[in-house]
Amino acid sequence: MLRISKRTDLTKKQYIQLRLAAVIMALFTSGIFILIMGQNPAAIYFAMLQGAFGSFYGLRETIIMTIPLVITSLGISTAFKMKFWNIGAEGQIYMGAFAASYFALNHHDMPKPFLLLVMAAASIAGGGLWALIPGFFKARFGTNETLFTLMMNYIAIKWITYLQYGPWKDPNAKGFPIIAAFKETAILPGFMGIHIGLIIALALVALMHIFMYHTKKGYEISVIGESENTARYAGMNVKKIIVAAILLSGGLCGLAGMIQASGVHGTLSVDVSGGIGYTAIITTWLGQLSPALIMLVSFLFAALVQGGSYIQTVFQIPQAAASILQGMILFFVLGSEFFIQYKINFKKEGI
Amino acid sequence: MNRQTYIQLQNITKSFGTVVANSKIDLSVHKGEIHALLGENGSGKSTLMNVLSGIYTPDSGSIIIDGREVCFKSPADSIAMGIGMVHQHFKLVEVLSAKENIIIGQKGNFFINQKRLSEQIGKLARKLGLDIDPDKKVYNMSVGEKQTVEILKVLYRGAEILILDEPTAVLTPQETQKLFDIMRKMREMGCAVIIITHKLNEVMEISDRITVLRKGEAVATLDKSATNINELTELMVGRPVDLSIKRLENQKKETILKVSNLTLVDDDNVKVLQNVSFDLSKGEILGVAGVAGSGQKELCEAIAGLYEVYSGDIRYEGESLVGKTPREIIKKGVSMSFIPEDRLGMGLVASMDIVDNLLLKDYQNHKGFLIDRKPLKEKAEQLVKRLDIKTPGVNHPVKQLSGGNIQKVLLGRELDSNPHLLITAYPVRGLDIGASYTIYDLLNEQKAKDVAILYIGEDLDVLMELCDRIMVLCNGEITGIVDAAKVTKEELGLMMAGVCLEKIKGGSSYA
Numbered sequence: 001m002l003r004i005s006k007r008t009d010l011t012k013k014q015y016i017q018l019r020l021a022a023v024i025m026a027l028f029t030s031g032i033f034i035l036i037m038g039q040n041p042a043a044i045y046f047a048m049l050q051g052a053f054g055s056f057y058g059l060r061e062t063i064i065m066t067i068p069l070v071i072t073s074l075g076i077s078t079a080f081k082m083k084f085w086n087i088g089a090e091g092q093i094y095m096g097a098f099a100a101s102y103f104a105l106n107h108h109d110m111p112k113p114f115l116l117l118v119m120a121a122a123s124i125a126g127g128g129l130w131a132l133i134p135g136f137f138k139a140r141f142g143t144n145e146t147l148f149t150l151m152m153n154y155i156a157i158k159w160i161t162y163l164q165y166g167p168w169k170d171p172n173a174k175g176f177p178i179i180a181a182f183k184e185t186a187i188l189p190g191f192m193g194i195h196i197g198l199i200i201a202l203a204l205v206a207l208m209h210i211f212m213y214h215t216k217k218g219y220e221i222s223v224i225g226e227s228e229n230t231a232r233y234a235g236m237n238v239k240k241i242i243v244a245a246i247l248l249s250g251g252l253c254g255l256a257g258m259i260q261a262s263g264v265h266g267t268l269s270v271d272v273s274g275g276i277g278y279t280a281i282i283t284t285w286l287g288q289l290s291p292a293l294i295m296l297v298s299f300l301f302a303a304l305v306q307g308g309s310y311i312q313t314v315f316q317i318p319q320a321a322a323s324i325l326q327g328m329i330l331f332f333v334l335g336s337e338f339f340i341q342y343k344i345n346f347k348k349e350g351i
Numbered sequence: 352m353n354r355q356t357y358i359q360l361q362n363i364t365k366s367f368g369t370v371v372a373n374s375k376i377d378l379s380v381h382k383g384e385i386h387a388l389l390g391e392n393g394s395g396k397s398t399l400m401n402v403l404s405g406i407y408t409p410d411s412g413s414i415i416i417d418g419r420e421v422c423f424k425s426p427a428d429s430i431a432m433g434i435g436m437v438h439q440h441f442k443l444v445e446v447l448s449a450k451e452n453i454i455i456g457q458k459g460n461f462f463i464n465q466k467r468l469s470e471q472i473g474k475l476a477r478k479l480g481l482d483i484d485p486d487k488k489v490y491n492m493s494v495g496e497k498q499t500v501e502i503l504k505v506l507y508r509g510a511e512i513l514i515l516d517e518p519t520a521v522l523t524p525q526e527t528q529k530l531f532d533i534m535r536k537m538r539e540m541g542c543a544v545i546i547i548t549h550k551l552n553e554v555m556e557i558s559d560r561i562t563v564l565r566k567g568e569a570v571a572t573l574d575k576s577a578t579n580i581n582e583l584t585e586l587m588v589g590r591p592v593d594l595s596i597k598r599l600e601n602q603k604k605e606t607i608l609k610v611s612n613l614t615l616v617d618d619d620n621v622k623v624l625q626n627v628s629f630d631l632s633k634g635e636i637l638g639v640a641g642v643a644g645s646g647q648k649e650l651c652e653a654i655a656g657l658y659e660v661y662s663g664d665i666r667y668e669g670e671s672l673v674g675k676t677p678r679e680i681i682k683k684g685v686s687m688s689f690i691p692e693d694r695l696g697m698g699l700v701a702s703m704d705i706v707d708n709l710l711l712k713d714y715q716n717h718k719g720f721l722i723d724r725k726p727l728k729e730k731a732e733q734l735v736k737r738l739d740i741k742t743p744g745v746n747h748p749v750k751q752l753s754g755g756n757i758q759k760v761l762l763g764r765e766l767d768s769n770p771h772l773l774i775t776a777y778p779v780r781g782l783d784i785g786a787s788y789t790i791y792d793l794l795n796e797q798k799a800k801d802v803a804i805l806y807i808g809e810d811l812d813v814l815m816e817l818c819d820r821i822m823v824l825c826n827g828e829i830t831g832i833v834d835a836a837k838v839t840k841e842e843l844g845l846m847m848a849g850v851c852l853e854k855i856k857g858g859s860s861y862a
Contacts, residue, residue, distance in 0.1 A: 005367075210721075214721050214722055215720045215721055215722060216714050216715070216717065216720060216721075216722055217720070219707070219710065219714055219722055222700075222703070223700055223703075223711065226700045226701060226702060226703070227697070227700065227701075229697045230697055230698060230699065230700055230711070232657055232677060233655070233657060233677065233687070233697050233698055234677075234681075234711045234712060235676065235677040235678030235679075235680075235681045235715065236678075237676070237678075
């Protein structure tokens with residue numbers, strides 16, 4: 001007989017063991033798949049590590065990919081903490097990038113530090129307001145925020161596509177549907193090829209940690225996430241806090257959009273996010289809404305992606321196969337969540 | 352009386368994680384007997400009955416029904432053996448009729464012969480002397496009627512062993528008497544009835560034999576005729592307990608709270624409180640009696656600023672509270688501790704530890720953005736010591752504490768804020784006897800400090816002993832405000848059922 005019950009007594013050690021077991025099983029299962037493809041699993045895994053960390057170039061790419069993941073995850077975690085299921089980070093990234101790009105394209109004659117600050121502020125406002133629309137409807141009419149934020153993503157993506165193919169198309173691009181590259185004043189400075197977003201991300205992790213665990217607002221957000229009734233009972237202004245938290249959530253996602261446009265792509269395009277908003281949901285969840293863990297998980301996730309793209313070129317395996325490996329590892333790690341939440345008791349028949 | 356042993360539980364042990372809920376319990380129940388299972392909360396009564404009804408599988412031990420050893424894998428197996436359990440919280444589909452609820456989940460023909468079914472149920476009901484309309488929808492029923500449906504449901508399935516889990520908690524004294532009549536009828540029919548309860552007077556009234564559980568062990572099985580309330584209490588608690596509550600005389604008559612013509616409506620525009628007027632003085636305990644859901648919760652919430660006032664006024668120290676935010680009301684010294692049925696719905700954050708829960712009423716007094724948890728940690732440790740809260744530590748999530756300990760955290764925090772007006776609803780809900788008396792003492796301590804207390808209670812005996820006056824609510828209306836020292840339990844019961852005080856006093860048959 002098989003019985004499933006909720007765990008209450010998981011120790012740190014068991015937690016780590018379960019997570020490790022998941023990774024090992026993922027590697028084992030993926031290994032079978034790699035063998036079927038006619039490759040040596042050990043070699044592939046080694047190459048993935050090498051691709052992600054083994055060279056300066058690889059490490060740099062991993063870090064650059066980590067930056068938007070961390071910032072977006074921090075944004076999502078603020079909403080998730082409140083049990084507001086913000087699936088709309090992707091759209092908020094685009095709208096943040098859009099707002100920043102407006103200033104980058106039209107006001108590039110401003111002094112560089114000033115312009116960058118304006119762009120950052122605009123992106124936070126853009127992403128925040130984009131998240132506030134579903135937030136408002138949820139507060140006012142009780143709409144489902146999961147679907148609403150998801151739908152807002154498509155609107156945002158199509159809006160950027162429209163700009164790229166229409167009014168913002170670069171007339172000097174010989175007919176290619178691209179938006180003009182940002183001028184130098186609108187590009188984030190960097191060091192050894194890593195833009196300053198790294199510093200921003202690290203600072204945000206520290207700030208969000210303090211915000212979540214040591215400020216009144218952070219405390220209020222956690223209470224509301226647990227029970228709105230309790231929050232009301234304690235005399236909190238629930239609606240105001242929800243609005244503020246959603247603005248913060250969308251704002252951080254929007255900032256990630258500005259960093260991608262200004263620090264990585266050098267302009268606005270429909271590829272500015274490329275799914276970061278969705279990937280960040282996974283890293284947020286795996287990071288258990290804790291800023292420090294989110295940073296770690298985002299880094300590992302970026303390494304997984306970077307390693308995956310490296311083996312594509314080195315072993316000449318198709319991109320789809322690399323994606324399958326990533327998928328399998330994710331599957332097991334997310335699957336281990338079940339064993340962390342619940343335990344399974346086996347019992348012999350007849351007592 | 353038939354002395355044949357019907358149910359025999361031998362050596363039942365059941366543990367959840369490290370907590371042993373039942374430890375080597377033996378229990379035997381005869382045919383044609385009402386057997387009371389007595390014990391404080393957390394003593395393992397419900398667990399044991401859930402084992403018997405197939406919801407839990409015991410870790411070890413055996414169940415023998417009618418001489419045959421059985422092994423239940425699911426509640427269906429237990430129903431097949433003629434065991435039926437009526438749970439504390441009814442499991443009925445509100446929009447269906449009584450008879451539809453009765454046949455729900457039954458294997459049968461694809462088509463239902465409505466007429467025959469009504470006849471069958473009617474016959475069964477008559478046999479037990481039950482008064483029920485098989486076609487009445489559940490949402491139109493009173494609590495007592497719902498319970499009748501629950502009982503019929505298990506009997507219709509052929510149950511000969513009926514388990515009732517705290518059946519009287521939601522009933523008025525009159526409804527309780529009706530239930531007891533049904534139980535006696537079933538005893539005559541040769542059924543075995545097991546009643547789980549912690550109310551001693553009921554045990555003495557209805558049961559034939561009593562098994563007392565304490566901390567997961569069966570302490571004793573006694574014949575009712577050979578025992579008394581004091582002995583049972585001692586067995587239950589493990590030490591002698593003084594069962595009297597002292598009432599402090601209230602000298603002052605200075606009104607602190609004045610509610611006039613208060614009417615509240617819910618989301619569907621139904622009046623949940625209608626024209627309620629009363630006042631409360633400093634150093635007075637005003638009890639509120641009423642069947643669950645008579646508007647007590649809404650009244651508390653309205654005073655605390657959590658429920659929008661439709662019409663009428665609430666004046667606190669001469670100032671209207673209507674339209675004030677909960678925060679402003681808290682600042683004025685009004686404190687509310689509402690213990691909901693699940694204990695955690697309001698007032699505490701389940702996944703947070705004691706420190707963070709103390710923070711809930713305190714954090715807005717901190718200066719600046721940041722929160723300083725250090726002084727609260729000390730406060731939490733003091734609270735744990737003072738109220739004897741059982742927890743692995745102050746940083747342990749409160750949802751993992753037992754119900755009684757959760758309540759101590761909540762009440763402790765509210766008392767700590769030195770309120771002038773304390774609203775407390777069901778503060779002893781689910782607490783063991785010892786802890787309940789600690790709470791009554793705490794309330795009396797507050798009363799001595801001139802705190803005005805609005806006490807929403809369940810146990811009429813306690814209300815009559817502890818309070819200065821008792822206000823009775825029925826369907827959102829006041830049916831009477833009486834002097835607690837002079838009223839009788841029967842009068843309170845009639846008022847809870849909706850008979851106005853004037854009528855009771857007027858009609859000589861009741862007075």
